[in-house]
Structure formats: C-alpha cells, structure tokens
Amino acid sequence: MHDTMTSTALYTACFEQDSLAQHEAYTTLWHMLYRVAYAMLHAYPDGDAITTDCTQKALIKIHRNLGQCQNPATFREWCMQIVRRTVLDELRRPEHRRRASMPDAEHGPWAAPIETLQLDDLRGILTEVIDAGPLSARSRRVVVGRYFSEQNDDLLAQTESELAQKPVLASHIQVTRAKNLAALRRDPALIARLREFVEEG
Incomplete structure (x- = not known):
C-alpha cells in the first residue's frame, strides 16, 4: 500500500478487520500523519518525541471515529485535520508556550x-x-x-x-x-x- 492510493481506498481498507490491507492502511496513515505533525513540531525542543506522541494520539482518534468521516473521497484531508488539531492542542499546553518564547541557543x-x-x-x-x-x-x-x-x-x-x-x-x-x-x-x-x-x- 502506497501514499498515492486514493482516499476512498485507504478509508475502505481501514475497515477490513484483522487483514493485511488494514495493517498497511494504518501504516500509510502513520507516515502521512507523522509528516504533518513533524512539519509543525520539529523546531521545538524534543520535537521528535512530541511528534511521535501526537501522531499516535491522532491515529487512535481516527480509528475510534472512522464512522464520522462523511465523505471517503476526502478521508486524507479529514485525517490531516485531526492530526493538525491534535498538535495545536499540544502546543497550547503551558510548557510549550513557555519554550516557544525562549531563545533556542x-x-x-x-x-x-x-x-x-x-x-x-x-x-x-x-x-x-x-x-x-x-x-x-x-x-x-x-x-x-x-x-x-x-x-x-x-x-x-x-x-x-x-x-x-x-x-x-x-x-x-x-x-x-x-x-x-x-x-x-x-x-x-x-x-x-x-x-x-x-x-x-
């Protein structure tokens, strides 16, 4: 399974319980979500660790709420919105706000x-x-x-x-x-x- 597969095919594969297709679909999602989170977080101290954590949280949210995606043709965009909101929630935490205001020598x-x-x-x-x-x-x-x-x-x-x-x-x-x-x-x-x-x- 590749990143170039359609949103609809990716969405459908996520529902194929305990199958190779489902495993590959979630692997594809992981890499896609990680890239989005990394672009937002990599400049922060411990950015790699925070990126991994946010990607995992987003993947769990997607798995639990698959039925809420009303249009499988926009599944990728729906997933990206979820990981983006997950990262923004993380950045709103007080410790990240303090770090963002400090010089990063x-x-x-x-x-x-x-x-x-x-x-x-x-x-x-x-x-x-x-x-x-x-x-x-x-x-x-x-x-x-x-x-x-x-x-x-x-x-x-x-x-x-x-x-x-x-x-x-x-x-x-x-x-x-x-x-x-x-x-x-x-x-x-x-x-x-x-x-x-x-x-x-």
Whole structure:
C-alpha cells in the first residue's frame, strides 16, 4: 500500500478487520500523519518525541471515529485535520508556550556537527538544512508543511491563524513562502551546508 492510493481506498481498507490491507492502511496513515505533525513540531525542543506522541494520539482518534468521516473521497484531508488539531492542542499546553518564547541557543543554526547527524532520506536532509537557515519558526512551518507534508495553503493558513490567534490568509502564506525561498537561496551558509551533504552522499 502506497501514499498515492486514493482516499476512498485507504478509508475502505481501514475497515477490513484483522487483514493485511488494514495493517498497511494504518501504516500509510502513520507516515502521512507523522509528516504533518513533524512539519509543525520539529523546531521545538524534543520535537521528535512530541511528534511521535501526537501522531499516535491522532491515529487512535481516527480509528475510534472512522464512522464520522462523511465523505471517503476526502478521508486524507479529514485525517490531516485531526492530526493538525491534535498538535495545536499540544502546543497550547503551558510548557510549550513557555519554550516557544525562549531563545533556542542550544538548537540554533549549525548546532550539531555534520558527522553526528542521522538522516536516512532526502526529506530529512533538506528539512535539516532548512531548519538551520535564516527563517523564523513560522516560515519553516510554511516551507516544510507545503513541500514535505502535503499541506495546501488553506490548511497552512488555518494552522497559522490558530497559532497566532488572528486571521492569516492563504495569500499571506503564498507571499511568505516566496520570500522564504528567496531568503534560502541567498544564504551562503545554507548553500555550503547543502553542498556538504551532497558531496558526502
């Protein structure tokens, strides 16, 4: 079972009790949900652990509420809304609000030497490079969410609106992303870091 399967087929497979198809469907869902959660959480301290926890919570919610998805053709979007709300609930917890307001010197640009990085695919490599670039936390969410987590501009705008507690339009996301990509292209340290990854590969 692959990420490219239709929403309807994925939805149907989730109901096939104790079957290989059901197991593969939930494996596909796990990876899909994890990418969405990771795009929102990876910049936080302990982001990997929080991402795993939120993905697990979202998967359980989806399993318990499958019957509430009224349109199987939009099942993927329904699942992404659930994981997004799960992450937002997590970020509203007081400890995360405090951490978000503190400078993150320990996890700043190029904090980890290249030889200590454990990245097993191109998505991980590029995300690591973007993390170290000259972008704000919001800008990183916009770039990673759009290009690595299958989130469209409307969904990204909803997320940023809820985090900022003020309206953020899809057009704002588009402008932000254009500026972000230009900033990444102009950053010599980021380009040098990416070249190191390519040459070591």
